[in-house]
Amino acid sequence: MSDPQTDRTEIAGDDEAGDFALPQRLFDDVLDAVEAGDAAALEALLEPLHPADIADLLEQIDGRDRRALLTLWPGVMDGEILSELDDNLREEVIATLAPAQLAEAISELETDDVVDFIEDLEPERQAEILAGLDAADRVAVEKALAYPDYSAGRLMQVELVRAPEDWTVGQTIDYLRAAETELPEQFYHIVLVDPRMKPQGYVQLGRLLASRRDVRLSDITEDSFRTFHVEDEQGAVAYAFNQYHLISAPVVDDDDRLVGVITIDDAMEVLDDEHEEDILQLAGVGSESELSDSVRETMRQRLPWLAVNLVTAILASVVIGLFEETLVRIVALAVLMPIVASMGGNAGTQSLTVAVRALATRDLGSSNSWRVIRREAVVGLMNGAVLGLAMAVVTMVWFGSPLIGGVIAVAMMLTLFAAAVGGILIPIALERMGVDPAIASGPFVTTVTDVVGFFAFLGIASMVLA
Amino acid sequence: MSDPQTDRTEIAGDDEAGDFALPQRLFDDVLDAVEAGDAAALEALLEPLHPADIADLLEQIDGRDRRALLTLWPGVMDGEILSELDDNLREEVIATLAPAQLAEAISELETDDVVDFIEDLEPERQAEILAGLDAADRVAVEKALAYPDYSAGRLMQVELVRAPEDWTVGQTIDYLRAAETELPEQFYHIVLVDPRMKPQGYVQLGRLLASRRDVRLSDITEDSFRTFHVEDEQGAVAYAFNQYHLISAPVVDDDDRLVGVITIDDAMEVLDDEHEEDILQLAGVGSESELSDSVRETMRQRLPWLAVNLVTAILASVVIGLFEETLVRIVALAVLMPIVASMGGNAGTQSLTVAVRALATRDLGSSNSWRVIRREAVVGLMNGAVLGLAMAVVTMVWFGSPLIGGVIAVAMMLTLFAAAVGGILIPIALERMGVDPAIASGPFVTTVTDVVGFFAFLGIASMVLA
Incomplete structure (x- = not known):
């Protein structure tokens, strides 16, 4: 509940703005631990950090220190940290891993993160990783990779919760309790589908929780419901999320059947990337430019x-x-x-x-x-x-x-x-x-x-x- | 379920990109209806649109047409449309409204939207609007306005769902069902508080739904939990949402007591605004620049x-x-x-x-x-x-x-x-x-x-x- 980033008083000494930049002292302590070869101290420093912060730290230290750190603390080989890294560093780190290690690291990710992770790798590396996934995930990832670059199909996750449109609140809750372990890590809506799997609307979880067990799902759907097509351009999807204040939206294929769901955090990342690209391109800097580039x-x-x-x-x-x-x-x-x-x-x-x-x-x-x-x-x-x-x-x-x-x-x-x-x-x-x-x-x-x-x-x- | 923006085949003729821009035909039809003074046709065209699209349409037509449209269709005076408008146009429209009309229009908004709405208005206009709100909302809005510009306190909504940390899933669901009409329009987490109202963690609604009634809330909290302080800068909050993939986060006051919650859609808007400002400022264009400026x-x-x-x-x-x-x-x-x-x-x-x-x-x-x-x-x-x-x-x-x-x-x-x-x-x-x-x-x-x-x-x- 208290960690170096969120604890305001702790970072105040290093960084008046309190703006969530990593404190300089953390860098100093980490580099000291790496130099001393003190694995326990290093782990104690890194373990409480968010994967995104560990990735930032790895990007900001120099190549020699990074290699020493990775050797000292193999805990870095974690799917979430890897997926937060800049592309060029991710490839650098992945190159040092055995296929089995890599497969294990990414097995914990949702399919959209796996896709984001492997879409830029070389075909052989991709094949190695896919081979290490379990069958259902592999099929989902291969399907996503078949969609065009920058399409909704690549952005969506296939893990979602759907229900027949004639179900009641009670039926849905019982179903969710029974399915507990198979639910997505994060979800915000139940998508209602007709017998042909065509999405008909969605119900917000808050609404579901607040309704009596005998209420029909179709009576508590949200007005904000919109669907995207697997081949919609990601930039357009992000624009629509921002314009219409969407939290999640179903994605359909050519036959209008539900195949996935896009959530606002993914849209936010796309919007952020597009902005970044625009700024860099206006200045004549390649849109893929990263601070850790050679x-x-x-x-x-x-x-x-x-x-x-x-x-x-x-x-x-x-x-x-x-x-x-x-x-x-x-x-x-x-x-x-x-x-x-x-x-x-x-x-x-x-x-x-x-x-x-x-x-x-x-x-x-x-x-x-x-x-x-x-x-x-x-x-x-x-x-x-x-x-x-x-x-x-x-x-x-x-x-x-x-x-x-x-x-x-x-x-x-x-x-x-x-x-x-x-x-x-x-x-x-x-x-x-x-x-x-x-x-x-x-x-x-x-x-x-x-x-x-x-x-x-x-x-x-x-x-x-x- | 089908409207002019999302229906891909319908807009394809006007706009190959299918990128959610408003189709030219809509503009033509709306302007024809305005010119013909045909209120029914105008309403039929606008009614199905999302408030954000109506606001865009109002921004893109010229001043004379806009005034004619507003006279013909007073349905525009809706809180959600007003809050989507560019600042300069919003002031133009508000100036034409009676205080009672205005108060009614904004009474349907959440407190954070009301704050966003009135913070740039002149003090007299602010006072008029505040006087028209019901007592609880007025207090909440006045409190928010007391926080510094661009602070978390101005961004947060006070509508939230909290529960004592020793409650079970069953108690919580029963509470939600009883409170149905008073729940926020959108919420994603239940915030657990100690007896002093200090946030201790939060539970995702999906997790709540999937758990048995006798499970304790404190056993199903999320790791991603982070709190912000009312005076944290909005840009830093948006950065943290993006960096840590947050969906919502509680906001606390100087005594660490829960006073509100910030949700990802608000953070996404701040991030979007900050990017826009950076691009415009790098080009030497005022950060407040809008296409509808004179x-x-x-x-x-x-x-x-x-x-x-x-x-x-x-x-x-x-x-x-x-x-x-x-x-x-x-x-x-x-x-x-x-x-x-x-x-x-x-x-x-x-x-x-x-x-x-x-x-x-x-x-x-x-x-x-x-x-x-x-x-x-x-x-x-x-x-x-x-x-x-x-x-x-x-x-x-x-x-x-x-x-x-x-x-x-x-x-x-x-x-x-x-x-x-x-x-x-x-x-x-x-x-x-x-x-x-x-x-x-x-x-x-x-x-x-x-x-x-x-x-x-x-x-x-x-x-x-x-």
Whole structure:
């Protein structure tokens, strides 16, 4: 009931925020125990921790310490800890285990966790693990793996509680008591099915408990009932859980028969992953990026995006090259031009991010896209006017030239307008073409803002100051 | 059981992704009904929708249509729909309601939803609404409002089910049946309390249902039990729900007495909001940004950040100004210099985003920060070397100058190194100083990459090519 994470007073010394980060002292004590080779002390430190915290600890210490720790305390080879680990570390740890050890470790997991666990492993490893499972679990896991990646079929668990729709509360409770040992570890609803196994509604356990034994299940079903199809995309399922405040929902196959159930904790994890992916992709970092990745892996994720940006930057430079003559004559233009491009880039990122998020949350659709585009365009123009004027004043003071000041003001207005419109149109267009706007929008928008920025500023300057 | 959102075949025509976005046809039909003033048709379209979808629809149509719709169908004035609306629209709608109407609309909500609903309203409006609630609810809501913003006390609901720890399963079920009408709408656990009302553990409803009547509650409690304090920060609570896979958790006051319960759906919403805020803040968009904001509101959110960026861009230009002489002599430098700055900016954003996310997920702490900084530095140097070499080749071909090619290669290596190190050190430093790294890191990192980029490229060029 009291452990190092939840006990507020205990962590207060290390971490004022009381924000559930692992206290530094724990790391120190664990590493001391590992160094001293003191298995008993190590076990005493780790045993009370939640598997998710042990996984975090393993991810945060360095590779040498981790290997020493794993050798000293084989208790780590526990299914729950393994399933909490980052993918790359999980593979590292699994590689050290004998098939039998591994099979035992994962035998305690629900089928959805087993699927999550083995879906990224190599086929031989998968086969080894499947062979170690008992027959019913193996069939369930193999079935789940047959569904597409990121589908509801991979997310659902097959362990569920169902009842014929004509049962009463009393019948259901008697059935549950008799089935005690075979019930899922966590469940929140009883799914009512017709004789063809088609889900007809569900009953909340609280409602079941509060009802008299002679009440029919079909009289106490919940309005929130929704079903998903095994091939529904996990992101859409998570969105629906969040939108409709679902706690659990049945999953059906092509014949509308009940095959599994998805619970809110799984949906919460998917939502969390999708958000993380969006943030990382907007920044040009591979969506699989993890803090424990190696230098080589990190380079592999980031270099391609930087290379794309090098190409767009060269393109912008080609535009500058068109105005070499003007630049030689008026060097102030060379000094000022990065300001226009930089402001365009920032304004473009603002519109782009709002658009990408609104598309992800289904808030931006054909019903309101023109209104939002109009809003962005007006905001772009007005921000451009305000900042352009400010910059004109700075330019006059700095270079003593009202003319250059006027040029930069107009160029900033045009650029911020282009940034705003490009920032919203490009993600919408990519989405319509079936491309993930979080990944692809950035380079396009940067190209637009750089090219427009340099072209407007240097082009107008060439005309006006020639 | 079948409604426009969940029926896959029905929406397939409008939206191939089947992703729960509202179908365009629904908008068309609703707007047609509003225009025709056909209240019955409108009601027939809206009645079957989930409150969250009605709220989305209201957010996506334009102001004029919205007002016409609200006049035609007062059914919108429902507590659940109101609590799903964006803040700015909610205020717009509430302003049109009589206090009695409003009080009735929200009387059906749980206390946590009422708190969420009224916490942002003006004090007079709050008082009006509170006056319309029944006494018990009013006390609960007033108590919640006394807790700090974004605290667990504001997130929790006071409706919960508790039982003395010495009760048996049978006693508990009998109690629940007797209390039927007073139970919370949704609950997942029975909280066991000692005579001083201190929570001692909890029992899952599934476990309760499956156990014999003579089993003691204290023998079937769950390991996952954790309590929160009323003043715990909501973000930390959401993190703990996600980290420890919690479904519900009791909240205690300073005396460790049970005062409420937080459920996973509330935690999921907080997590969702926090992610959204991080993404928007990283892009320099106010965290309160909503798609239905006006032009004026949108400007207010974005202009300050652009102004900060204008200052950092001017700073970078001052650096360029130091090398005016060199630029006049070798105009190729003016053409190429934005490339160095742009690559630095992108590389900086990559490191920065990874650092901000890792801090938010408690994955980056003092135990591993040096290792991560080292990794970023090495990746920055290596990416800089690869891309710098590529750019050197481009420069030689373009400008026929191996010397300028060499200068840009070295400048890119230095800049990407500075970007990587700045991108990780700045968020860590801000976090230690108690500043939200998601908001403040961007401008600092941009300044570093711009200044280092221009200084390295032009400075080395001045030395080598002088």
